[in-house]
Amino acid sequence: MKTPPLIVFTDLDGTLLDHATYDWSPAAPVLQDLIQNDIPVILTSSKTAPEIADLRSAMGLDAYPAICENGAGVMPAGQGAMPERDAYWRLREALDSLPTALRAPYRGFGDMDVEHVASSTGLPLEDAAKAATRAFSEPGLWSGDDQGRADFIAAMAERGVHARDGGRFLTLGWGRRKSDAMAEVLAQYGNPPSIALGDAPNDIEMIEAATHGVIIPNPHRDPLPPLKGEGDGHILREQMPAPNGWANAVSTLMRRYI
Ligand SMILES: [Mg+2]
Incomplete structure (x- = not known):
């Protein structure tokens, strides 16, 4: 080139x-x-x-x-x-490898139906479906307490996953x-x-x-x-x-x- x-x-x-x-x-x-x-x-x-x-x-x-x-x-x-989605599926595998007590309070876009993505982002349904089609990272909502959240972030870090707090969403990714x-x-x-x-x-x-x-x-x-x-x-x-x-x-x- x-x-x-x-x-x-x-x-x-x-x-x-x-x-x-x-x-x-x-x-x-x-x-x-x-x-x-x-x-x-x-x-x-x-x-x-x-x-x-x-x-x-x-x-x-x-x-x-x-x-x-x-x-x-x-x-x-x-x-x-469209990009390959392997990096996203590996994130989901890391998430699902957590003990239930840590995994349960985290609800990623991949755990939500499109109506829930729409209501949590404020996007219309069609746009929410596009926002939920992830290839590299996973935004989600944490519903547990602060200690659980810190333990969740630490357990994901052990699996090579970075969690970034965007205010509303806790977004998981590979640190890029x-x-x-x-x-x-x-x-x-x-x-x-x-x-x-x-x-x-x-x-x-x-x-x-x-x-x-x-x-x-x-x-x-x-x-x-x-x-x-x-x-x-x-x-x-x-x-x-x-x-x-x-x-x-x-x-x-x-x-x-x-
Ligand atoms: Mg801007």
């Missing part, structure tokens, strides 16, 4: 998609420009592969892989191409973050210069790892703390929220490479 002049990694909600309406139309001409200049755009999201698939097609980005489940895995290029998946995709493309854009704490590592990191302000959440790299100019803080801030930052930075 020929190394491209530049590669773009981007979070979706609140970064490329408007936080409330999910509109990305102001960014469409810039996406078109990137595609025409052979600059891969890698959607990098906490969403699952089935949740990302339609959006990736609508944006004309099926020629590129996407990063799903918060960096837990990579979804292959190609319209409708967005920046790990980013490094994997960068290597596939021969490590070109990169732009990484995001709006939230789970984007910080990829923003810091990129040649050009971009913080997109999200008026619906607390601003990200000052990051190392803002001082020396390798991280920029956009003024406008998504999707206009995304379009502005990317169109400005890409001119240096084409």
Whole structure:
């Protein structure tokens, strides 16, 4: 594969998609420009592969892989191409190997019917089914006490599984973050210069790892703390929220490479 002049990694909600309406139309001409200049755009999201698939097609980005489940895995290029789910089944096996007292209070998406996933996420049924089609990680609800929860996390750690507390969900995975998946995709493309854009704490590592990191302000959440790299100019803080801030930052930075 020929190394491209530049590669773009981007979070979706609140970064490329408007936080409330999910509109990305102001960014469409810039996406078109990137595609025409052979600059891969890698959607990098906490969403699952089935949740990302339609959006990736609508944006004309099926020629590129996407990063799903918060960096837990990579979804292959190609319209409708889905990742293998082995990593997920291994997680479920680790979960089911726990003693009943530890296992019972954890209810993962894989233990729920789609109605329960819908009610616990607030998603409509069809979207909940996509969110529940996991390939690499498992969100779930803990209904036991705090000591049980600590014991559960320790027992999963003995099995190589990391548990991450996202506030509402306790998400099980193999310890990868967005920046790990980013490094994997960068290597596939021969490590070109990169732009990484995001709006939230789970984007910080990829923003810091990129040649050009971009913080997109999200008026619906607390601003990200000052990051190392803002001082020396390798991280920029956009003024406008998504999707206009995304379009502005990317169109400005890409001119240096084409
Ligand atoms: Mg976001």
